[in-house]
Amino acid sequence: MIEVQDLTKTFNGKPVLNGISFHVKKGEIFGYLGPNGAGKTTTMKILLGLLKPESGSALVFGEALGDNGDLRRRVGVLLENAGLYERLSAYENLNYYAQLYHASHIDERIKNLLDFVGLSDRQNDRVGEFSKGMKRRLALARSIIHDPDVLFYDEPSAGLDPEAQKLVRDLILHLAREKGRTIFLNSHDLDEVQRVCSKIAIVQKGEVKAYDTIENLRKKSSRPAVEIVLADDKEAEKALDLLKSLDYVSECERDGLRITAIVEGEKTSTILGVLMKDGIRVEEAKKVAKVLEEIYLTIVRQSEGKT
Amino acid sequence: MSSVKMTLVVARKEMKTIIRNKGLLFAGLWLGGMFGVLNVLLGGQVFSFNNTIFSVAMLVGVFVGSSFSSFVFLREKREKIIETLLCTPLSLKSVWFGKVLGATVLAYLFSLLTVALVTIVSNIMLHSLVFPSVAILIHILAVVPVFIASTIGSLGFCQFLLGMRENRIIGYLIILILFPFMYPHIFGGLIQGNMNVAVSWVEVAVCLIVSVFLLSLTTHLSRYLSKEKIVTSTP
Numbered sequence: 001m002i003e004v005q006d007l008t009k010t011f012n013g014k015p016v017l018n019g020i021s022f023h024v025k026k027g028e029i030f031g032y033l034g035p036n037g038a039g040k041t042t043t044m045k046i047l048l049g050l051l052k053p054e055s056g057s058a059l060v061f062g063e064a065l066g067d068n069g070d071l072r073r074r075v076g077v078l079l080e081n082a083g084l085y086e087r088l089s090a091y092e093n094l095n096y097y098a099q100l101y102h103a104s105h106i107d108e109r110i111k112n113l114l115d116f117v118g119l120s121d122r123q124n125d126r127v128g129e130f131s132k133g134m135k136r137r138l139a140l141a142r143s144i145i146h147d148p149d150v151l152f153y154d155e156p157s158a159g160l161d162p163e164a165q166k167l168v169r170d171l172i173l174h175l176a177r178e179k180g181r182t183i184f185l186n187s188h189d190l191d192e193v194q195r196v197c198s199k200i201a202i203v204q205k206g207e208v209k210a211y212d213t214i215e216n217l218r219k220k221s222s223r224p225a226v227e228i229v230l231a232d233d234k235e236a237e238k239a240l241d242l243l244k245s246l247d248y249v250s251e252c253e254r255d256g257l258r259i260t261a262i263v264e265g266e267k268t269s270t271i272l273g274v275l276m277k278d279g280i281r282v283e284e285a286k287k288v289a290k291v292l293e294e295i296y297l298t299i300v301r302q303s304e305g306k307t
Numbered sequence: 308m309s310s311v312k313m314t315l316v317v318a319r320k321e322m323k324t325i326i327r328n329k330g331l332l333f334a335g336l337w338l339g340g341m342f343g344v345l346n347v348l349l350g351g352q353v354f355s356f357n358n359t360i361f362s363v364a365m366l367v368g369v370f371v372g373s374s375f376s377s378f379v380f381l382r383e384k385r386e387k388i389i390e391t392l393l394c395t396p397l398s399l400k401s402v403w404f405g406k407v408l409g410a411t412v413l414a415y416l417f418s419l420l421t422v423a424l425v426t427i428v429s430n431i432m433l434h435s436l437v438f439p440s441v442a443i444l445i446h447i448l449a450v451v452p453v454f455i456a457s458t459i460g461s462l463g464f465c466q467f468l469l470g471m472r473e474n475r476i477i478g479y480l481i482i483l484i485l486f487p488f489m490y491p492h493i494f495g496g497l498i499q500g501n502m503n504v505a506v507s508w509v510e511v512a513v514c515l516i517v518s519v520f521l522l523s524l525t526t527h528l529s530r531y532l533s534k535e536k537i538v539t540s541t542p
């Protein structure tokens with residue numbers, strides 16, 4: 001559905017994208033992550049035909065969007081700017097874009113979408129009077145006014161309250177799972193990406209540093225860790241020394257009653273057995289998997305040469 | 308939907324947003340009123356009703372049109388709303404033409420209002436019934452809208468293509484170049500050494516040719532507008 005191959009782009013001689021490649025299948029929610037200035041928005045703008053690549057290709061439906069009106073009709077966007085006219089009402093904004101996209105059953109569709117984003121009672125109010133969150137919700141409605149097959153979202157939850165963030169997540173999941181839409185999600189919100197994306201790419205300095213499903217990245221980037229919560233603070237130092245003495249424990253950290261140990265090839269039960277044999281009482285023990293934030297930071301820091 | 312219909316959708320939207328901008332409307336009314344009445348009052352001994360109508364119709368249209376142009380082109384570009392618009396199936400040429408059309412229709416209305424005002428004030432001042440000549444009527448009905456459209460078209464083209472600083476310079480330059488065509492009797496009189504020159508079919512025809520040429524040129528050049536240039540030259 002979306003295919004990017006060896007994409008390069010420079011601005012004023014400075015490389016912004018340096019051989020980016022990835023693909024997104026139909027019905028996938030693809031998270032495109034990276035620090036500011038990494039080239040995320042540039043990639044999206046090339047895919048949307050707003051910028052031209054130096055070399056390589058950026059295809060949607062197997063073609064470059066360019067000025068192809070028929071293909072553009074199948075794409076919905078929500079960019080950094082909501083793309084709304086402050087002097088027009090919510091209804092007029094949606095109606096304008098619906099006409100530009102040749103949407104059908106416009107009135108009914110606008111009514112349903114305003115209902116969905118919780119703005120039906122404000123449909124005749126000027127958008128200039130709306131809060132940032134309301135504008136973002138209206139922009140979300142605008143992005144799907146023509147029922148597109150592919151959606152490009154740039155920071156869709158930016159500036160939204162938790163309730164509206166949930167609405168965004170629900171909408172994205174609904175569009176992908178129930179309607180089979182493909183979603184390209186450019187985001188800084190790692191929690192959101194973790195909750196909705198099936199696959200991600202982490203881009204930095206114009207290069208893709210990681211590209212896989214979140215689960216696979218988790219497996220690749222994290223070593224097995226065990227988190228142990230002790231019952232008694234007095235036993236913590238003894239437990240820490242004991243764990244450090246084990247050959248298969250490479251790292252061990254203590255934070256109050258909580259000890260986190262990186263174990264090589266051994267099971268949690270083995271560690272527990274050792275502690276209990278020495279009379280150390282354990283309240284809780286569990287394997288910990290890295291969350292996306294840790295994976296992201298590890299990859300970004302590694303590529304920056306930091307530890 | 309044909310590209311003509313799409314262009315009309317854009318034009319209608321532009322008109323709606325301009326009409327809802329009270330500041331812009333007030334500035335237009337003030338400009339029309341000021342230019343209209345001042346031209347009559349300051350005309351003095353050399354006041355010619357037809358000459359005044361000829362110039363004021365274009366002057367008001369061009370100045371009001373240039374402020375509308377900044378609103379529909381530059382502001383949308385500065386606020387990056389244009390990026391979303393460029394993602395729609397609309398061609399860049401339709402976007403440009405729709406904006407030109409919307410701004411021109413309203414600027415022309417201001418021009419007509421000023422002409423009406425000048426006619427009323429002149430009739431009161433001269434204590435007799437005066438009406439524009441046939442040449443001036445044709446000028447008002449056929450040349451002025453094309454002249455306004457060509458000015459807004461060229462300004463809009465530059466505003467899409469260039470950054471803020473370049474646009475200020477180009478904006479002044481375009482109006483400066485067009486100025487002699489708005490006051491041909493004065494410029495012509497200066498050259499001939501006779502300030503009592505009356506505008507005739509010749510001046511009307513010259514203005515029409517210049518407007519059509521400029522409009523055709525910018526329409527042709529609009530083919531070479533690129534989305535990348537618009538997106539990356541954001542003021």
